[in-house]
Amino acid sequence: MSPLILLISLSFVAIALFISYKEQLALEKDLLVGTIRAFIQLFVIGYVLQLIFDLRSLTGILFILALMILVASQNASQKSSFLPRSIALTYILGALLFAEITTMGLLLILQIVPVEPQYIIPISGMIIGNAMIAAGLTLSRLQSELASQKGLILTALALGATGRQAASSAIKQALRAGMSPTIDSMKTVGLVQLPGMMTGLIIAGASPIEAVKYQILIILVITASTAIASITVALGCYKPFFTSQHQLSNYYPRQ
Amino acid sequence: MLPKDEYISLSSYTPLLQWDDLSFSIPDKGATSTTILHNITGTLNSGEVVAIIGPSGSGKSTFLKLLNRLLEPTRGKIQYKGQAIDKIAVTELRRQVAYISQRPYLFPGTVADNLAYGAQLWNLDYDGAEWLEKVDLSPTLLTQQGDNLSGGEQQRLALARSLLLEPSVLLLDEPTSALDIHGTALIENLISSYLHGERAVLWVTHDPKQAKRIAHRIFLMEQGRLLYDLSVEDFFSSNAPEKVKTFLTVREGNY
Ligand SMILES: Nc1ncnc2c1ncn2[C@@H]1O[C@H](COP(=O)(O)OP(=O)(O)O)[C@@H](O)[C@H]1O
């Protein structure tokens, strides 16, 4: 694709700008900022990836992966309301790291994916991105369940339950919340929308069947990574809400 | 009615629970804290019922929760059967020193599920139908959803759920506040038949008449302090301390 064509494609933004202006949506500024940011961010990442692909350096790959995990953890920990941000960040960082190492590790060990940056990095991006969303959903649901189930949880503790036992229903709800978007999307994939990666592969010249094989692989990997991230976050983040003596801690939401 | 006279004549009770110089504070937003309970000392002896009476907000519920370590005292010591409670596994302590909250919280599921909750934690065999009969609920309710029960029925179910663990000490937080005369009499009788020489009850009530019916001793609490620890006779005698008389006059006015 020539740079000129890319510039001409800006006219698509002009359509959106025109509608916003005509209907007084006041979205013009956001549209412009968004367009510029998308251009800059994507080109920067494009050049960085190109560099790393050319260098084929292990350090470079690890650096990019670490950066992705860090940014994703930072993002997901914004879902923390009752839990101090730094504690949430620690657990989420651990969860994303765990999800990436397990799934990518398996892909590499089983030689499903070659040890090449152009495979590792985009696939890791999908693993980490989806794990990030699952981690955020799990954390925010866990906190809201703990808040709304406070009376029941205190009752369970009073009957002799441990913190883990008392929180088990909240933990289950949180896990469901974290995992169900992936499971739902698995049910409709290909019917409503072709996934971005498949679209990309097809446009870049791969046969649809080849693209489908990769897509199925990715869906399965993402399912595993969201499950790992959700369970790690839920089983980690409930802990600070209880003391070692199975009491509600100071972080526990007040009524 | 309680077999009060049988026990009141004993000159020496053995203490089941002892607490010494208990204070409880909660941290505020800044570096300060609010003290909710101040320097409370006393005992609960086997075979006796002690009523705790005092205005709303005087710290009665907080005090009960300290005694089975649902809350941790800021200072002071508690002993159960002569053992410091921090030397006893906290879940075991709570099984033996049962706290029953003012509002009943039922777990999702059937009446039977609710009875089973504590019993499963402790691997106990019990007869659900028999326990329902003891709290004057029909055994046919076993398969009903818990939230189909009326408020009073839920209260009695919650009581049965705790009693079937056979605790030695009952910490009752206004168990009859939501019940009519019939329901109240029923609970009073149930507790009286539960009580024997090895057991004891701390019963928070807002009703001096109830205290007179059920208790051997009465604690009067006000603003986080234990003002008086008096026998029922002394509490209602014409020689009672002025503050007790004032409290009773104010209460009478409310009925
Ligand atoms: N977790 C808490 N946070 C803030 N204030 C509390 C908390 N628990 C109790 N209090 C305060 O402590 C006081 C005593 O409460 P409570 O023990 O429930 O009194 P009572 O049972 O006698 O009505 C009240 O003023 C209440 O507002």
Ligand SMILES: [Mg+2]
């Ligand atoms: Mg209370």
